[in-house]
Amino acid sequence: VSESRRVEAFSDGVLAIAITLLVLDLKVPAAAPGELWRALGHEGWSYAAYVTSFLVIGIMWVNHHAIFDRIGRINRPVLFLNLFLLLVIAAIPYPTSLLAGYLRRGGENAKVAAVVYSGTMLLAAIAFSALWGYVARRPQLLAARVDPVSARASIRRFSAGTLVYLGTVGLALVSAQVTLVVHFLIAIFYVFNQIPVGERVGPAESERMQA
Amino acid sequence: VSESRRVEAFSDGVLAIAITLLVLDLKVPAAAPGELWRALGHEGWSYAAYVTSFLVIGIMWVNHHAIFDRIGRINRPVLFLNLFLLLVIAAIPYPTSLLAGYLRRGGENAKVAAVVYSGTMLLAAIAFSALWGYVARRPQLLAARVDPVSARASIRRFSAGTLVYLGTVGLALVSAQVTLVVHFLIAIFYVFNQIPVGERVGPAESERMQA
Amino acid sequence: VSESRRVEAFSDGVLAIAITLLVLDLKVPAAAPGELWRALGHEGWSYAAYVTSFLVIGIMWVNHHAIFDRIGRINRPVLFLNLFLLLVIAAIPYPTSLLAGYLRRGGENAKVAAVVYSGTMLLAAIAFSALWGYVARRPQLLAARVDPVSARASIRRFSAGTLVYLGTVGLALVSAQVTLVVHFLIAIFYVFNQIPVGERVGPAESERMQA
């Protein structure tokens, strides 16, 4: 097992746990007899937040894999840039819980919660950009089959997502509900569009992903 | 590690975590001196729900493995059909907790909780069918040793389980207790009967499973 | 990856999660100013239960590995005997929490909690014996390097632990505190004495364990 594989396995573990812990934020409501449907309806935003954050972390997993698939060597800065990224991703259940809890009540607090939620996603985007930007500028760290020029060229497009998340921080000040919907739509967009991380020179197993 | 293996490892992680998180729904009752046996007895439905959901997720793990064992190539739709499936499975501790909590109290709310529980299982069955239906119709995605004709033919039988789970949604409107028992019995049935996912042309390590 | 390896990896995941979830049973006490040391002291039994259950699950992991190391083929009964074993192990945080909570208060309830705790360990011992008993009686399931005669002969010694755990159920009726201490001592005993699971004919990597 190469260093790269082992760091990836640990990261996969953290992502799998974080995505599964999201369910702990879903609360069983206490309902009077005959009132459970209504009580569950009040939890609607919690379910929406669960689905959105699940999808977001799922896409982060795909992106994380795409990056590590292109890394040939790990050095200490990569190790700790990755640890910083994991720190942010592992925290996602918290802003999810915060947003779910305050969305229902609405008002200023809901907007604050949405700012924190969007801010966490922005931080994750920055951490991703820092990691890929560091690697893509160092051909000696790239896997042999990755074209260094194309990798470097992809940095800017890769980081474009950061601006989108910056926008959602602003949006949160306007409407918390719309902010969650937009995060869901961004996630759906990424389901259909792989974030660019440089072209391959040679074939690889992951080429199958392009099918 | 092939793409397929890595997606499977991530999925295994999510299933292992979801199945283990079920224990967090078991509550330590507050009992007056000398009343603990009785208080634990009141938790009986929680234990029944724990055992049932544990068995259900365990069988989903077996089925998930049977499907991925027959997948030779992963593409983006497979990746996200699988993510949707994981989203449903990872949520199972929630309806389990909901059903356990309201079964004890009975009445209309218990039936509502049972509808949600059955509905989650139905959703999981649909997600499984969507994943296998997508793969089995595309010979280029199947592992070399899998017979495409037999794989395609298995889709209908595979999806038959969906009808069973639809039935449990209806049953939930009649009796929440019977619904949980039926889910337990369905799980026991699947312990003894592998869900059909197409025949093998050549041998494979998993052939041993048929022994 | 052979079937056996994959089942083992899933089981390892469940054990790693169960052993780590034990920490969630440790409660941060609410203490008046200057009273935290005393409040932490009141949690002493919780810490003792944490250490004991951690050690117990750790030893179960070692035993689980020793068994799977000797399994060459997996069939459906092995799969589900293993799932039953995991069901019991994954539940251990619950009786741990129950025992920790009532030990402090003492009285009859503490003994009931100790009976449940010992009963869970007894159930785990039975599940282990059922799994190893099933495999050891079927030479076709054993790894090539395992001597079938010695494997079969080990069943009785392997199952001897079951009697010990049966004894702890009786002990629980006498003293809950002593019961926890005895579980700790049994675990320490197993740290120094591998449970017998049949001799090897040929060498294996795990032979190193005997060093």
Added chain:
Amino acid sequence: VSESRRVEAFSDGVLAIAITLLVLDLKVPAAAPGELWRALGHEGWSYAAYVTSFLVIGIMWVNHHAIFDRIGRINRPVLFLNLFLLLVIAAIPYPTSLLAGYLRRGGENAKVAAVVYSGTMLLAAIAFSALWGYVARRPQLLAARVDPVSARASIRRFSAGTLVYLGTVGLALVSAQVTLVVHFLIAIFYVFNQIPVGERVGPAESERMQA
């Protein structure tokens, strides 16, 4: 898969879970309308404790890997020295939660919580030293490419960290806040300085880590 790899995989699982469970200690505050920013501000120490403990466990993962990378054979003492180490690391979310909860309130209780937090880190350092000290003194347990003389020589430098953590226990009696900051700074120090675990004779994949 060698014994060493398997023990490492289990340990990685426990570390990945422990590091991800830290998020469960972050509480969503109940805030009056328009008061959420302020309420989140009150949680500041919780966030600081989350980041610090995340970093600490992250570095423990790096060190754990560095040690196991140099282990060629596992015997029973190594197995259980490692289990003891995992017991301490898996417990870290508890003192983190304790310290986060009492830091906000300050006073004597905060210092007690800081003593417990520092004490846990000290215990982890002792467990690391015991594990590495045991292995480094036994050339037959070292990987072939590790120089036994250099491994043995590294024991003292490796254990130096224990003294630092002993110092943080004393510091905790002076100021809980400063103690948390110092733990954060120690972690940052280790980000830039690999704890010495003996030099390599031959090349290994992990050599890349030095780049």
